Amino acid sequence: MIEEDAIDPVDRFLSDPELAPNIAFVRRVPAAPASWAELPERLDDGLRAALDSRGVERLYSHQRAAWDAVGAGMDIVVVTPTASGKTLCYNLPVAQALIDDPEARALYLFPTKALSQDQQAELNALVLGGDLPIKAATYDGDTPQSTRKAARDSGRIVISNPDMLHSGILPNHAKWIRFFAGLRYIVVDEMHAYRGVFGSHVANVFRRLLRVAAYYGASPRFILCSATIGNPAELATALIGRPVVAITDNGAPRAPKAVVFYNPPLVDPVQGIRRSSADESMSLAAKLLASGTRTILFARSRLRVEILASYLNKRFENVYNDNNRIRVEPYRSGLLPNERRQIERGLRDGSIHGVVSTNALELGIDIGGLDAAVIAGWPGNLASFWQQAGRAGRRSGASMAVYVASSSPVDQYMIEHPERCFGSAAENARIDPDNPYIYADHVKCAAFELPFAKEERFGSDPGAVLSFLEEEGTVRLAAGRYYWSDSGYPAEKISLRSATADNVVIIDTTAGRNEVLGEMDRPSAKELVFDDAVYIHRGRQFIVLKLDIENRQCLVEERETNYYTDAVVKTDIKVLSEDERLGSAALPIVLGDLLVRSSAEKFKKLRFHTNENIGYGEIYLPPEEMQTRAIALLFPEGGAAGSALAAMGDGERAAALSAFCGILRALSPVELLCDKGDIGATWRLRDDHYAVPAVYVWDRYPGGTGLAEALSSSLVPVLEAASGRIAACDCDDGCPSCVGLADDALQATGRRKSGGLALVRLALEALDGSSRSGR
């Protein structure tokens, strides 16, 4: 696709005079040779032949290491970049085990259905290539009733996803006797996807899986695969509840790639405002597409994806040369399966030249090699960054990944610290399998699956949940066992993916249509698709006619507008428990439960392109209330930070606290594997509960997913990043790239940036000794 001229397209891009001044950093990642290892001696002849027919005569060193570790009976996690032959890491030992023992079975789990379809094709190629007697069967929501029984009875390898395991397979385990009795290996691909809420659920699904397997006398081993994260072994251990060996040395060769960091020019140095990363990314993508470079543009939100795709298509619509055939499609979560498949096909067959995506495409769906990836805004973590960058040039040849920073503090921090991308400083993934909501839900499911013996081990404290369930009448204690005693089927009410199982369905009612556009969880719906909100779906604009929370429906109608909408969310908090005191006397940090009540009472109408505020509207919805985990940072007068605050005037104190809170929330994701949206934060001049100035940071999932705990032990590096970012920021007195903007009253003090920085530095001094030694 890239034109066959003498100049390397990467060089041409870098030397473009319009772009050059904004290129903050370029790293050409050179090609790397493979590190080889011999095929294992014990390998079955049929398998050897199958490999041979695919031209595999040797293994990469990490594939061999995986084979050896699995052979030694260990649970392993293989950490590999995109296109490094990870599937052989599990296919080889699994196929060998299934050949050795005709009763043996394996379960493959992928986080999405599309991935499992790719996997079945891959497996069939390996297995049928050598005519091996191993049948792989996909068992998910799309598997027709008529073939389910065959999959259950004769599938030696069952390919599924955690949701199906949770709601379809485990509750019906008695129909899977042979499968569970023979279960030897559980393969978990894309392990890094199992973090936060989803991971906390999946860890419990694994507890149930192992419990059912044990009932049938099986003790399967795990083979997990993950993209680069900071703590693969730790996450794997948390997920499966026992120690896991990590294999991290990648033996696969690498094609050359240029990684470019692009910082949009400052338009207002005083306010620290840069040109929008979305607009800049779009023009970069347009430039690349126009020159024939097949490009994928990653945006961070569904909304952005829709807006960018429609801009790009409009842009090429009016070009009356060869370019008018350029087609760009939006691809994001919330699309219906057939819409997705259409786009995937178009990318593969070349009828679609560019795609704008959210991280939905991160998960290894094979769309063929693209030439360039443009990443609009920091994707939140290194694993995502490298997966998105890896979308360009999967096979060979020069390719390019361009990271376009936004004005946000994390984005600017990354522009200043490109070495983080190439070093070993990946973020840590967290889960909390003992989140009381999640845990209680899975104890219920487990009780449905098999009666609980009174002393049975299952997670942290099954007895606590079971005695509640017994009082409620959901389980019955008889002869030392808890029996499920309810007519319901608990798994169907529990979604592994969202905070609440009750998703709102968005329905297009334009001109009598009655068409489902997508789904959204309830709390998000309240903030995004309230009455009169603008909802954008595949480049089309809709107005919300009615959000009917009770019936879980949102009726929309297609209508062109020149604005989009943004809810103004208000938050109240109440301390429920003080579970752990950390930090120091000068800066106590309290970990505990918090009640958070958020309500959206009005919304802003913002003009497209300019983001100019052109009006307000009212929202009439009941507030959302939740209990979650939080940390509170306290500033008593006895500490240096507290006494500095005490010495300030009221306005100045508020400005400093708000700035401190703003940068803390913004930069926490630098250390935690989470989105900014996964945590909430607020500050109090004089806290009702602690009677001193305080800053709260909480996990936005009910009951918490480990983020509050993780932050309590990562505060020092987060504060270090914060102090660096504020000091380096070009702005006058606080901007979206550092401590954020505030309302006029706080802004008027003129001391936000200095006050915030002082507070961050004093907090660091107060924590330095205590936290650092604890890390």
Place this chain on the structure above:
Amino acid sequence: MAGNLRARLARIREAAAEPQRPVPIHQASDDIATFPEGWETIGHGLRFHESVRRNDAMAPPHAAIDLAIFSARLSGTIEAGNLLFFDLETTGLSGGAGTVAFLAAFGSLRADGSLSIRQYFMDDYPFEPALIAAMGDEFARAGAVVSYNGSSFDLPLYAVRRTMVGLGPAPDLLHADALHAARRLWRRSMPDCSLACLEAAALGVRRVGDIPGSEVPTVWFDFLRVGPSDRLARVFAHNEQDIASLAALAFAVHDAAHGRRELPSVDAVGLAELRSRVDEALAERTLTAALEAGDARATRPLMRLYRRTGRCGEIAPLVPFLPDDPAGLFSKSVYAERRLRDRREALRLAELAEELGRGALRDRAARRAARLRAGQTAFR
């Protein structure tokens, strides 16, 4: 975290403050505090009850019952006295591992022609193995079992329960699901084919004080928590009546299929299908009568019957009676062209078939219409 899980759960529960399921008030005057009468304990936590009904609706115990009437996959006959009717009452409808049968009823004809109904009830979950074993003994004595919707619910559930109590896979059973035959007869005339609906319409059974099936699980849960009640007795009666009705319905369907009995609101085409499995001549008469009464749906089964019995010459004259659906119109177009030599009518029918049809049929109709049109212009 384990330490404070209990406290956190308590807070969450307080906040949720979900309404508790009301505990039934035990002092109501019509409640009985003792276990319903007539039950004896036959094992640890397992109770047994037998009742005997004399009923004209039953077949003589030595009558030969054709199993094919209940399922086209079965063949051969079995003595009526060797049939075992059965039905389960369960804690839910999901069929998953947490759904349990707590009450099972079995019915069979005795030598004197009366119907014996035997019920087994477990006192609590831990006694399930005894209940499942008792069910296994009943099944082992049967020549064939007859259920109502057992193929998709009761038998798979029984198989799951055997696994759960460690009894291993169930031995193969000769099983006739009466629901399938009933659907053929009444699907078109009844709002649903539930046993309750059919016994009222076809057998004239009136249940008094019956408990709806949807309330059955709650009665069991309440029994576990507060002991026996009047409602439990009603569940027993419900379960017993299910067996009586199932047996009566099965024999009624069997007799109707043999032309020995008329049943109300029966679909003639469905009836002919059942009859064709045991008596082709009777099935033919049924279909011919339906056709004469104007039921075009009888045409195709009659054509199939002729083909099966080697009377191919009689098929073509039936074509004009086919219904005016796309396939019927297509056949009529062929008939008009070849038999009636009326190409214009053949074209009209082919075009109609193309317009109404879908997929491969529409394509074939389109090709046929195009050919007929071309032929027409060639003639002019």
